[in-house]
Amino acid sequence: MDKKATDKLISVYWFAILILTAAAIVYMVSIFYSQPYDIRELEAGILANKIADCVSQAGKLDSNLIDNQGKFNQNFSDNLLNICKINFNAENTNNWKDDQYYFSLDFFKVDDSTISIFNIKKGNLNLASSCEIQKTKEYIKLAKCVEKRFYAVGNDQYLIKILSVVRKTEKNVKQS
Amino acid sequence: MKNKGEILVENVIFIILNLIFLSILVIFILKQSSGAVMLEDSYAKQIALLIDSAKPQNSEVVIQLDMGDGSKIDKTWFAQNFNRVLNVEGSVVNVKLSEKGGSSYSFFNDVAVSTEVGPTGQALIIIRGKNG
Numbered sequence: 326m327d328k329k330a331t332d333k334l335i336s337v338y339w340f341a342i343l344i345l346t347a348a349a350i351v352y353m354v355s356i357f358y359s360q361p362y363d364i365r366e367l368e369a370g371i372l373a374n375k376i377a378d379c380v381s382q383a384g385k386l387d388s389n390l391i392d393n394q395g396k397f398n399q400n401f402s403d404n405l406l407n408i409c410k411i412n413f414n415a416e417n418t419n420n421w422k423d424d425q426y427y428f429s430l431d432f433f434k435v436d437d438s439t440i441s442i443f444n445i446k447k448g449n450l451n452l453a454s455s456c457e458i459q460k461t462k463e464y465i466k467l468a469k470c471v472e473k474r475f476y477a478v479g480n481d482q483y484l485i486k487i488l489s490v491v492r493k494t495e496k497n498v499k500q501s
Numbered sequence: 502m503k504n505k506g507e508i509l510v511e512n513v514i515f516i517i518l519n520l521i522f523l524s525i526l527v528i529f530i531l532k533q534s535s536g537a538v539m540l541e542d543s544y545a546k547q548i549a550l551l552i553d554s555a556k557p558q559n560s561e562v563v564i565q566l567d568m569g570d571g572s573k574i575d576k577t578w579f580a581q582n583f584n585r586v587l588n589v590e591g592s593v594v595n596v597k598l599s600e601k602g603g604s605s606y607s608f609f610n611d612v613a614v615s616t617e618v619g620p621t622g623q624a625l626i627i628i629r630g631k632n633g
Contacts, residue, residue: 336515343522350526358533364546371553372609378556410631412611416593426609496606 363497365469372411373473373489376428379409386479395480397432397443405430405445413448419495424449427468427490435482452490468492537574541604544568545596548587548626549606552594555628557612562628572622575599580620587624589614 380387389408392398401408415425427448431441456470473487533539548566555562568586572579578599579586588595592611597603617625 343519347522347526351529354530354533358536358539361542362546364550367550368553368609371550375553375610406611410611411609412592413609414592415607416605418605425607493607 360499361497363465363469365491365493365497366471368493369469369471369489369491370473372426372428372491373471373487375411376409376430376487376489377473377475377485379405380430380485381475381477384477386477386483391479402443402445406447411447415493421493421495424451425492427452429453429488431486431488433484433486435476435484438484448490449492452492453488455492456488456490465498466494468494535570535573537571537598537602538604540571540574541596541598541602544571544587544598545594545604545606548594548596549608551626552589552608552612552614552628553610555610555612557628557630559630561630564626564628566624566626568618568622568624570622571596571598572620579622583618583620583622586618586622587616587626589616 380390387401390398390401405411406413413426414423415421427450428446430445432443433439433441452468455464455468456472458464459467459470468490469492470488470490473489475485477483477485544566551564551566555564571586572583575598582597586597592609593605593607595603595605611631613629613631615627615629617627
């Protein structure tokens with residue numbers, strides 16, 4: 326093979342490499358940017374913080390949470406969404422029926438964190454199962470769960486566990 | 502045998518072609534990262550998160566957001582419709598950067614929100630407690 330033919334071969338080979346590289350970059354960039362931002366974990370974290378701020382301020386349980394007899398106030402529990410200024414209305418899309426959020430709030434005695442002495446649950450209870458399933462492995466299409474724990478003082482000392490869950494899968498995960 | 506002039510021209514063409522190739526790739530990546538769909542989705546979610554995090558209590562929270570990148574998507578449309586770019590209905594943030602597009606995202610914080618967007622893309626989000 327003479328020098329001219331070798332040069333031509335190298336140039337064809339070089340452009341083939343360039344086209345392959347370009348195709349790979351275009352494919353990867355398209356895949357990357359076609360994924361929507363997934364903010365569900367952030368949302369669930371903010372929701373958990375909001376509930377925590379609502380039931381306990383500076384380490385003290387909200388005075389309305391416990392009644393005069395030292396028992397947890399059921400009225401506070403029933404109106405928690407109003408008291409904490411939480412609104413579970415989601416946009417009317419993808420057959421969502423205001424069922425994209427869930428949270429549970431459990432109160433434990435400090436010396437026994439296995440038995441919940443008071444519990445508040447709000448939102449779509451079906452979403453709680455997503456957290457159970459994802460204890461060992463995360464599944465992107467299931468709802469995102471965030472759990473927070475903290476201590477607060479009322480008439481006694483309590484350990485409070487908040488589990489907040491946000492679904493909104495259609496808006497945060499690419500639908501295939 | 503090639504003379505020196507021929508070698509120079511070949512190399513220059515080769516370098517120019519490579520530069521064109523790289524420029525096209527960079528432009529493609531920049532276009533992808535600043536596309537209308539991408540920006541609408543990102544603005545709607547950012548604003549929903551900002552509203553969720555706000556604690557207006559008895560006062561009001563004013564958030565300034567630069568939506569300048571969004572104003573570059575369709576400059577003529579933006580200049581004529583900047584007051585339609587961002588609105589909050591109930592608990593849903595709607596962002597629209599072109600006639601055909603639009604993205605929405607809901608927030609859970611039960612607050613009253615009003616918005617204002619200027620022709621340059623400077624957005625003001627005013628959050629008030631519902632009782633205050």
